[in-house]
Amino acid sequence: MNARKGHLILLLTLILVVACNADDDGGLKKDFYKKSCPQAEKLVRDITWSKAQTDPTLGAKLLRVHYHDCFVQGCDGSILLDPVGTNQSEKNAVPNLTLAGFDVIDDIKTQVEQACPNTVSCADVLSLAARDAVSFPFKKPMWDVLTGRRDGSVSLASNVAGNLPSPFADFSTLAQIFSKKGLNVNDLVVLSGAHTIGVAHCGTFSRRLYNFTGKGDADPSLDAAYAGLLRSQCPNPANPATTVEMDPQSSLSFDSHYFDTVMKNKGLFQSDAALLTNQGAAKVVQQLQSPDAFFPKFAKSVKKMGAIEVLTGTAGEIRRQCRVVNQS
CATH class of the missing domain: 1.10.520.10 (Peroxidase; domain 1)
Structure with a gap:
């Protein structure tokens, strides 16, 4: 009787493990369209x-x-x-x-x-x-x-408000938003590495240059020389059309350079600088300063992000045009 109970408990445990692992990806799978649209x-x-x-x-x-x-x-x-x-x-x-x-x-x-x-x-x-x-x-x-x-x-x-992380956010706010989406501190830091490519409009960081505490001052956590360079690119008031590289001199290259800039207090956004205000997050930033460390971790975290609250099975629809819902 005890042996049978033991086997039953083991079986139920295995079922739960399989179910939990399946849920990790929200019901998504590799090569979903292999039969329905192989190309x-x-x-x-x-x-x-x-x-x-x-x-x-x-x-x-x-x-x-x-x-x-x-x-x-x-x-x-x-x-x-x-x-x-x-x-x-x-x-x-x-x-x-x-x-x-x-x-x-x-x-x-x-x-x-x-x-x-x-x-x-x-x-x-x-x-x-x-x-x-x-x-x-x-x-x-x-x-x-x-x-x-x-x-x-x-x-x-x-x-959108309250769900999308803001470039003005502090660490606790960022961590809370990511946690609600099933993402941890490691994911937060790793996914912030996406800032290694692209540009940002001056308005998303100009407060750090000109009026950080409301007294016409700069953010003390921002490298002074870098702040001076940014001020030359983004005069006050900010021109909405002006952009600067998020990762200086590396904005077209998907690499680990972003983490070097953050460690040097040259993260463009307040949310970038916030990563160094938490001991655990700062440790991850330090660990990701090489492509060999960053790339596999980014692959894991972005895959995890891609499974957030997905609609699968019969939920939702397959839109014929992406800009409009299907007309019944």
Whole structure:
């Protein structure tokens, strides 16, 4: 009797372990479209690489769109929806006004629809294209993208605040937001490494240069010489159209240089500097100063991010166009 009970407990434990492991990826899996649209992933890659060849900033653009999508209602492609009438979509929220690359997603989706109608979701197209755009210089995928996401039909600007991490946030706020999405401190630091590519508008950090405490002062945690350089690029008041590299002299190269700059107190955003205010996070920053350390950890964390609150199975829909929900 005791042996049978022991076997039963062991069996139940194994079932729970398998269930928990399956839930880690939100029901997504590798090669989801292997039978329904076997050319899907190659098609996305080829189109993305063609676009990236003429636009070296595409990796930063699409990775940012993917990130902004996943943190608001999960990775459901809701960031791609246009506003309808007076209803403001996520695109209209202030942090999303400078997003770019939507036209590339539209082009990819159009060609994927021609090959496999009503099969591949916009959410998966975005997830794959973001990976492929970043990977273009390496000519190999930088991380695995599990697929099987379905598209959401709700996109509200009002859902963005409180869900999307802010460049002005302190460490505790960042950690709390990431925790709500099932991401830990390690993921927070690793994913911040995405700031190694792309540019930022002056308004996202100008307070650190001119009026950090409301007394016309600079942020003391920002390297003084770097602050002077930034002031020369971003006069006060900030010109909304002016941008600077997030990772100085390395904004087109996906590498570990970002962590070097943070350790030297040259992180552009307040949220970058905040990583050094927590002992555990600062230790991770220090550990990630080489590509060999950063790349595998980024692959793991971005895969984890790509599974946030996904819609799978019969939930959601497969949008025929990424900017609008399907009409019944």
